[in-house]
Amino acid sequence: MSFRTDLNPYDRAYSHFVRQVRDAIQRTFDEEAESGITQKELADTLGIDQALVSRRLNGPGNITLRTLANLYTAMGREPLSNFVAPDHGQPCKLMTSTSGTVVQFEDYSKLTAASCATA
């Protein structure tokens, strides 16, 4: 005998997607932490409290696209590159720079408000 939640396929896929994104953020930070980046540095870059960074990196719950982009940008990463087409009928998989299959094409951390405005 087994049980599972009564979610429709879209709500279930959404739930899995959110959890995958959280895992991707955590893994990305772990990679960057090996190079010496700290939560405090991220907090300073983003101009927010370190506790908030910790909550965003490790806390449960949803995360907005803006927060996601801010975190990845502050870590000098590409937030999100592609959704891979289904392979043999498997559901789509979110690919991030943590997988090693994505080319990091630009150093976002060097962008400034002025250069963005010029562009």
Next chain:
Amino acid sequence: MTSRDGDHLKGRSPRVKRLAEQWAVATPHDLTYMSSVVDACKAAGLVAYEPMLRRGKRAWRYVFASAAFVEWVKVDMPAIVPEHSEDGSPCEQFEQEMYGFCSGYALAFGSDTRCLEPIRLSVWELKTPDLRMFGWFCAKNYLVLHKGEKKGPEGLERWDDYKPFIDEVVSFRNGLVTNLPQYVVGGLADVVSNRSESI
């Protein structure tokens, strides 16, 4: 110690180890161990959670539940009104937590889960923005859930606040007729291992 801890991969190349973890290849020892834990849980009247993982992916960790917890998931949990709608419905929050747990994602101690004081009782709490779930590990990577609650806006700060939940879990656990060791003692690394590759 189970073969999940890596004994069966000793001496194998890093690529084989990575593939074994990525695809969670089951060895005969794995299957025997899993079978004994699963059989013991079923014999004790526990209900297995069925994770909906990607095709071809085997769960890294397993969740069983008491009949009371299954009833809570089916009846009480869907009626909970989330504090913040952006966190999703309680069912979605539960699915997120179970998906991450069964997939073998790293758990954040304190945010996702934590062992409650007193640690010697080995009662664990799993958390989402609006839910608290209480249970114990009957074996490494095998979680048994018995009690679910709506998380209040003020949170639980003191041991006394948790005591009713701990007592309920311990009472249920003590009443189980099972040939499993009662519970795993220790910290997060003692009760779960992580799948090292992203899936």
